Amino acid sequence: MKVGAPEGSKGSRGSRGADLSAPRPPVRPSSPPSIRFLILAEGQFGPLTSKTANSCIRYTPERVLGVIDSRRAGKTVEDILGFGGDIPVLASLEEGLSLQPTALLIGIAPQGGRLPDEWRTTIRRAIEQGMDIWSGLHTFISDDQELRELAARHGVAIHDLRRPPRDLPVAAGRVRAVDATVVLTVGADCNIGKMTAALQMRDGLADRGHRVAFAGTGQTGILIDGGGIAVDAVVADFIAGAAERLVLDAAKQADIVLVEGQGSVIHPGYSGVTLGLIHGSLPHAMVMCHQPSRVHITNNPWLKLPPLGALIELHEALVKHLRPAPVIAVSLNTYDLSERKAKAAIKAIERETGLPTTDPVRFDPAPVVEAIDRVHRKRTRARSRRTARG
Numbered sequence: 497m498k499v500g501a502p503e504g505s506k507g508s509r510g511s512r513g514a515d516l517s518a519p520r521p522p523v524r525p526s527s528p529p530s531i532r533f534l535i536l537a538e539g540q541f542g543p544l545t546s547k548t549a550n551s552c553i554r555y556t557p558e559r560v561l562g563v564i565d566s567r568r569a570g571k572t573v574e575d576i577l578g579f580g581g582d583i584p585v586l587a588s589l590e591e592g593l594s595l596q597p598t599a600l601l602i603g604i605a606p607q608g609g610r611l612p613d614e615w616r617t618t619i620r621r622a623i624e625q626g627m628d629i630w631s632g633l634h635t636f637i638s639d640d641q642e643l644r645e646l647a648a649r650h651g652v653a654i655h656d657l658r659r660p661p662r663d664l665p666v667a668a669g670r671v672r673a674v675d676a677t678v679v680l681t682v683g684a685d686c687n688i689g690k691m692t693a694a695l696q697m698r699d700g701l702a703d704r705g706h707r708v709a710f711a712g713t714g715q716t717g718i719l720i721d722g723g724g725i726a727v728d729a730v731v732a733d734f735i736a737g738a739a740e741r742l743v744l745d746a747a748k749q750a751d752i753v754l755v756e757g758q759g760s761v762i763h764p765g766y767s768g769v770t771l772g773l774i775h776g777s778l779p780h781a782m783v784m785c786h787q788p789s790r791v792h793i794t795n796n797p798w799l800k801l802p803p804l805g806a807l808i809e810l811h812e813a814l815v816k817h818l819r820p821a822p823v824i825a826v827s828l829n830t831y832d833l834s835e836r837k838a839k840a841a842i843k844a845i846e847r848e849t850g851l852p853t854t855d856p857v858r859f860d861p862a863p864v865v866e867a868i869d870r871v872h873r874k875r876t877r878a879r880s881r882r883t884a885r886g
Contacts, residue, residue: 533559533630534592536618537603541565541585543577543831547687548632549603551716553580555695561595562586563603564618578831589618589625599628602637605715611635616643623647632657632715634729657715658726660738667736671778672819675879676747677872680779681757681827682811684786684801685793686766689857690757691717693785693827693864696856698754700865706872709750711742713773717756727758728769735769739776752872755779761810762802763793774814779821781871783864784808784851787829788841804849825867826853 535553537546541563553560553573562584563573569587573580586592589600600622602611611633619629619637623646631637631654638644638654647654671678679697681690694710695717701708710717712724725738739755746753755777759766786804793799801807808823815821826845830838838855846853852863 530598531559531628532561532596532598533601534561534586534589534595534597534599534622534627535563535601535603536589536615537563537565538612538615538618539565539567540604541568541576544687546603547605548601548716548719550577551691551720552601552603553577553583554692555720557581557583561597562592564589564592589621593625597627599630601719602629602631602633605632611637619643620646623650623652626650626652628653628655630655630657630719632719632726634658657718658729660725660727660730664725664730664734664741665737666733667740667772667776669740669778669818671740671743671747671776674744674747676743676751676753677781677868677875678743678747678753678755678777678779679781679783679824679868679871680755680773680777680821681783681785682770682774682823683757683760683784684762684804684807685760685790686758686763687794688760688785688787688790689827689829690785692829693783693856694754694756695720696861697783697827697865697868700856700861701752701754701868704865704869706752706869707750708752708754709746711739711746711753711755711777713739713742713756713758724756727773728766732768732772735772736776739773740778743777752868757785760793761814762799762807764796764799771814774811775818778819779815780819780875781824781868782811782815782821783825783827783868784811784823785827785829786845787832788838788845789830789832804845808849808851824851824871825864826851827864828853828855830855830858 535549537549540546564586566587568585571585573583636656638656681694683690698708698710710721712718712721713727715726718724727735727738730738759770761767761770842853852867854863
């Protein structure tokens with residue numbers, strides 16, 4: 497977790513989208529400034545299908561030399577994503593070797609987090625070329641005997657970003673003792689912008705002079721920020737404990753902690769992770785993330801999304817007996833709407849919920865940032881009054 501705005505995040509607001517022994521702290525890959533990625537996203541590079549690749553391009557573009565996807569070869573990432581400039585899309589690893597990469601990044605986060613079998617040849621070839629391997633999949637590359645032994649022979653490192661610590665506690669409400677203001681991003685569905693919203697808010701709050709930390713809870717947030725715990729790889733009993741540890745660590749160096757949300761409480765597959773994050777992080781406030789054009793849970797067309805007001809009430813009810821945490825703002829993902837329709841959606845949701853609303857990537861994040869700022873200042877004043885009374 498880093499305080500303030502990240503290195504290499506310049507321009508992000510204006511555009512969308514290893515052998516680890518126990519015990520160990522949350523993953524802190526701390527990729528060096530000299531790292532130069534080729535990103536493997538074969539057959540899947542796109543706005544909704546290559547989350548890890550897209551986020552790396554948005555927030556750390558100085559690390560990215562090219563993206564491998566033979567279907568899109570000859571284009572630029574700007575052509576595909578609408579941001580990222582002239583980073584090329586390449587037909588193969590061999591085509592990218594002339595760019596002198598130092599590492600191969602697995603650029604997808606598919607359902608179930610499995611490594612596509614057809615990618616093993618590319619990974620083997622990258623290792624043979626002396627490239628480190630960075631992966632956020634549930635399939636740990638370093639557990640693969642063939643690839644692990646090959647990496648050892650060639651002296652390269654394998655970084656499994658999703659591998660959790662083995663010494664996590666069971667949560668016990670220890671976050672109640674921290675002074676920092678804790679804000680959790682929650683969402684109507686998966687892959688809806690919870691991490692991106694938190695990073696945009698972090699930059700906005702840092703610009704206002706706050707000491708703010710991002711607590712990464714997924715492989716992509718860990719890659720970008722250099723620390724965190726991938727909670728969806730944690731045994732269920734310890735998910736809330738992982739969230740608790742992240743907040744306690746972040747609060748040591750920050751006055752505001754932004755916890756990256758995961759999943760959705762109404763998702764039939766991932767609700768357990770979401771609830772563990774809510775109860776472990778014990779937020780003082782939440783920011784609801786939503787995509788106006790989305791009508792059902794991804795890959796579950798039978799499960800229609802409820803009205804946003806009902807979702808807000810549900811989230812507040814789930815945490816109120818541990819610590820009241822109102823939803824204070826709405827962050828939208830309007831990438832698939834025209835500017836006119838996006839602005840209309842923002843106004844409509846403001847009317848529906850009575851909450852500050854924006855798309856913090858496409859437009860000014862100030863409405864959400866100001867909502868967090870108000871909550872933090874109110875808490876700070878109340879704490880000062882209690883201290884004065886002794």
